[in-house]
Amino acid sequence: MNRKLAILLVALPLAAILGLYATGGLHRIDEALDLMIARHKWGGGPPPKGPAQPLESYAGSWQIEQEPGFGKEWIARIIVRTEGKRAWLRMWHPCPPNYCEQGEFEAEVYGKPPDAVYALEVVRKRGKEVLQTVSLRPNGQNPNSLTILENRRAKYPLKNPYDNQSHATALKRVK
Numbered sequence: 001m002n003r004k005l006a007i008l009l010v011a012l013p014l015a016a017i018l019g020l021y022a023t024g025g026l027h028r029i030d031e032a033l034d035l036m037i038a039r040h041k042w043g044g045g046p047p048p049k050g051p052a053q054p055l056e057s058y059a060g061s062w063q064i065e066q067e068p069g070f071g072k073e074w075i076a077r078i079i080v081r082t083e084g085k086r087a088w089l090r091m092w093h094p095c096p097p098n099y100c101e102q103g104e105f106e107a108e109v110y111g112k113p114p115d116a117v118y119a120l121e122v123v124r125k126r127g128k129e130v131l132q133t134v135s136l137r138p139n140g141q142n143p144n145s146l147t148i149l150e151n152r153r154a155k156y157p158l159k160n161p162y163d164n165q166s167h168a169t170a171l172k173r174v175k
Helices: 002-023 025-042
Strands: 060-064 077-083 086-095 098-112 116-126 130-138 145-154 166-173
Touching: 002 025, 060 145, 077 098, 077 130, 086 116, 086 130
Parallel strands: none
Antiparallel strands: 060 077, 060 166, 077 086, 086 098, 098 116, 116 130, 130 145, 145 166
16 A cells, blocks of 8 residues: 555656656746846835726727837837736837737736726846846826836846837727
């Protein structure tokens, strides 16, 4: 009986690890831990509290009014999708003559969703050396405008001067 128990105690964790590896779960866990460590090392905590609005008012298509002039691949268009107390941001950057999609990311929702949300935020690593934070916040009482704060922090600022910048500007509702 003890032999069967010993084999079971060894086999179950091994089966769980193999299952996580086969489904990509280990990779997702590794990426999440890496992002948490990078965010802690390079700075950046939760956004400061501010005016709030319902989560549904963030939903829709948004376009930046003025692009920053220091480098490429800064966010120019965003589609916000909301469902219950969750939100997703699909982002594009300009690559003339059109826009290039950066992907869709689940946003961290700050406030008391779904009624009083003061910020939506996506934090992700771009390459191995740059941490990008995109925050959307209400822009006054105007329901057709949001403020976007995009912040890039390079691990080595002298090596990546264009990727160690921030900018804040208004987004206008397109649809």
